[in-house]
Amino acid sequence: MSRLSSRDMDLAAALKQLETGLKTPAPDWAKPKPSGRRILSLHLPRFAMDRWQIMADRRGDSPPADMPCALAVDSARGAMIHATNHAAEAAGVYIGARVVDMRAICPALHLDHADVDSDARALERLMLWSRRWAPWTARDGADGIVMDITGCAHLFGGEDAMLLQIEDRLAGLGLNSASAIAPTHGAAWGLARFGAVRAVCPPDQLETQISALPVRALRITDDTTLLLNRLGLKTIGDLIAVPRVPLARRFARAPLVENPLMRLDQMVGKLAEPLDAPDDPPRFITHARLPEPVQDPTEWIPQLAQDLCADLEAAGFGARRITLTVYRTDGDVSSVTVATSQPSRDAAHLAKLFDGKLDRIDPGYGFDLITLAAPFVEQMGKLQHRLDRRATDGSELAQTIDRLTARFGPRGVLRPAPLERHIPERSEQWRPAMAGTPDPAATHPRRPIRLLEHPEEIRVLYAVPEGPPAQFVWRRQVHRVGRFDGPERIAPEWWADKPGTRLRDYYKVEDQHGLRLWIYREGVLGDLRGAEPRWFLHGLFA
């Protein structure tokens, strides 16, 4: 958009005529069309950053508030700034800039990777959560939520009180927000981002309120904004003052996001803009109301599980997580959650996962309501069983993993997955078995069959100038080295290790009893990375 085209010149001529010529009365083409709708737009200006901050708080390593922090995403031009906090913004870091440039401006910038996908999922969850205020709610871009609150505001004490309540609740979650209510989606969007704080726009003030907004508030692309600014149209009021015909001619073929006229029509309600709110995800919950308080929920679980599984089957879903909640007579609530590694609606299996987990429930004086809910479900087709009732899809393995995980916890049932790393302890990653099957690992004849959790230091009794020590003490036992194989030098990973990390020379040694051990020397003499190299034992060979 560096140059103005002939159609722009035409438009510019019309603008000039407007300036020099007689003050024509404001054209009535932009007069709002009355409608009874009330739309609330919610803007979350720092959603990604706020989420990162919340996670850091939970981990307990949140940076101080005055520390400039930013999130980066990879792009074709290298890492780009995706989100910033107040301190970073004050230091001059802006979104869309290259990370290297911003590091030069602000060397203290604390950077982390943005997780765009989980941000989108979190916004989706937040959108569903905010249906507490109005059922007709949808996501609005990557940083906003839009609600059709027609007929809802009185439930919360009016529109002003409703906005206050929403922003208050979001602040309680740790999210910055700005909101506005207007008769149209476009107007609410613009007012939330560029208008007054918690702006409420009644239908008769629509034109006056939007006139003061900058043209960016029309939800158009940056290029179009730039074009309008070059033409001298800074605010929506300026745009309304222009005759429609040259404008329409200029933007006749532009798509919606580049067409200020159509956007303006949407804003004033002349162009319909229906709100497409997705359906609520299916909810699966069954409950048992008991006539008298009981102490032990065990005997109700199979029936509840069967009902839940029948619901799941009817809807074509399988449960990944099941929560059992008991409501005590004294008002206390406690719950137990179990997970499955693949979607399941096998009632017997799901009921069995609660074995031994119900001890943690404190029954108090007993409870009279038990619910079994599936808060996390996945689509699951119908399954054909073999004649002997065995599953054919490997669900037996998954179910065994579920039962083991229910007892030992997700960190207790692990699968090693190979990683392409040189350092032996980093060459495999122990992942929860529920996470799925890892790739098979290539074996290496010079690696031990057992690897100690941490290398253990050994005391050298007789050192030899080259090769492993002739005698050493490990766990108070003297090992005399007979034969040895090595060294195999493994250098530190300079891209991951701290500066000053020493290399390792590994030896496979055989002692006087035939034990085959894997020992290494950390560093070599004269590598300027510390004193005398130390020796460690790292693994055992068969």
Add this chain to the structure above:
Amino acid sequence: MSRPTPKDATLSEVFSPRAIDAAAVGFVLAHLDTAKPVLWIQDRLSRKETGRPHLRGLPRPIEIIHVDANRPVDVLWAMEEGLRCPAFGAVLGEVWGDPAVLDFTATKRLALRSEAHRIPAWLIRRAATAGLSAARNRWRVASLQSLKHPWDSRAPGAPVWEADLFRSRWGKTGRWVAQYDGTRLTFDHGVEADAYDDQRREAEG
């Protein structure tokens, strides 16, 4: 002689006279010929003292599902649970010492379940005494000096183990020198084990 015990799935116990010796692990893995995943359960002491299985050091690629159990009773529970699932090719348990729960009844349960579901079960016992047990085969496995390395006279070669089958329900007890070359486990006659023993005694002086 290739195999002193029949190949049928059953419960076998392998004792390791020296707790830190990994020969027992190598010996058990040499017995498994399965493409299915293996359930491998370790109690806390076995894990702390002798480490975890290392994926790249296994004699051939095996899919492992590893359970960190804290108590020996959890190891037994997890083994029974694993033996119920036909998707496992074998179930390995490592128990440190002589816990009271690992008695005749517990081992008999494992043995019967293993035979009923045709899944081999192996118990690796360290720092343990060979008390009463219903395991069908009971081994004592220790490392011997390895064979000569084909290209490097200073280096240890292929591993050699002393395998002592001191109780067997179906096979014949005896002592062998066992070798595993990655595909085949071979047992040489017990006389040679004695010879190795003598050699070792001489070496120790």
